[in-house]
Amino acid sequence: MGENIYSKITPEILEMTELCRRNGKIDPELYAKLDVKRGLRDINGKGVLAGLTEIADVHAYNVVDGKTVPCDGQLFYRGYDVEDIVKGFPAGAHNGFEEVTYLLLFGELPTQNELNNFCDVLGYYRSLPPNFVRDIIMKKASKDMMNTLARSVLMLYAYDDNPDDISVPNVLRQSLQLIAQFPMLAVYGYRAYQHYWNDDSLIIHNPDPKLSTAENILKMLRRDEKYTPLEAKLLDLALVLHAEHGGGNNSTFTTHVVTSTGTDTYSSIVASLGSLKGPRHGGANIRVMKMMADLKDHVHDWKDKDALRNYLDGLLNKQGFDRSGLIYGMGHAVYSLSDPRARVLKRFTERLSQEKGCEEEYHLYCDVAEIAADLISRQRKIYKGVSANVDFYSGFVYQMLDLPMELYTPIFAIARISGWCAHRIEELVNDGKIIRPAYKNVLETRQYVEMKDRK
Incomplete structure (x- = not known):
């Protein structure tokens, strides 16, 4: 195969890169002088307050006599300590992630009947449009599973009769569908990658609507579709622990920022996927x-x-x-x-x-x-x-669990989409303003130079 000219860094690109470096560097001392909280965090790691939420809270310190004292961390989902939530899962249950998703979306712990009905809803939505796998996922398989996931989510927009309706009922419907579909998009994307790039056999296992998210991931990934109860328990637990982490983490804050513009659910989730893909966040x-x-x-x-x-x-x-x-x-x-x-x-x-x-x-x-x-x-x-x-x-x-490394970050996304959707709905319910923080310009104004006088 010949060289891909679209991916080549030419001498001209290198020359222009030097211009970017020379004219784009800001004096680091200015950040301290102007009291800019880089990363929106202070020197102690505390985030700048940018919004309010009832979905999750992270507790990492106590205030004693006016002083901040580090303590063992706690994570709360809708006011409940996540360690207590995990302890409360019935022995042998593999649907803790579904229970936590219900809690994050609706703000209350489900009864057994409510949880059963919710699992049925997710099971009903755990399918893809006709020929979606063939026409979208299998075409030009990407080497990067997060890009595959993002592309698939964007394409689902085209299969939605009301993609731009941001009323809460419609966004909730879209959210439930995406939460249910994410495992399939990730696993099938990996199968396409293995087939087209590594010449592996193409095996597509259908999900079982009666199984949990964790069980379906293992079932669809493994050739024999078999797994042990402890394997399902551990993957379910990992999904529970990655489902949410407050409104200030990068991908969830991205959800709030993009949702505040009034855009559609698919665009909002893809923006969050782009954030999570970054090695400083999800990798x-x-x-x-x-x-x-x-x-x-x-x-x-x-x-x-x-x-x-x-x-x-x-x-x-x-x-x-x-x-x-x-x-x-x-x-x-x-x-x-x-x-x-x-x-x-x-x-x-x-x-x-x-x-x-x-x-x-x-x-x-x-x-x-x-x-x-x-x-x-x-x-x-x-x-x-x-x-x-x-x-x-x-x-x-x-x-x-024999999960391929290519799916580590997509599995994070399979879990975190529950939190993203909960925060998107919260942003819409509260009719928030478009998020637009300030950036201070530190370059002095200059006199315009005519073309003939430039050097």
């Missing part, structure tokens, strides 16, 4: 997995804590892995002493590691988390505590 667990693979290449005795410490110390000093100076999966923009999602996932991860014969690797993760937190606290200027976040363990869980 963290992939970097954790690659870092851990590199660690295993360099530390052959996983029980040698001195060797682990030396490796991690090298990462912090930009002497190992990608030389970024980061230990991936450690620390969080909000949480300090602990991430509640990581605490919950860690407990169940141990059980899955026993079923899969991966106890030694589980203990490796635990040791790395402990040593890394100590090293970071000693070597970095930390304004709050540091601990392992949910991304540190989620990739390991997906690995034990």
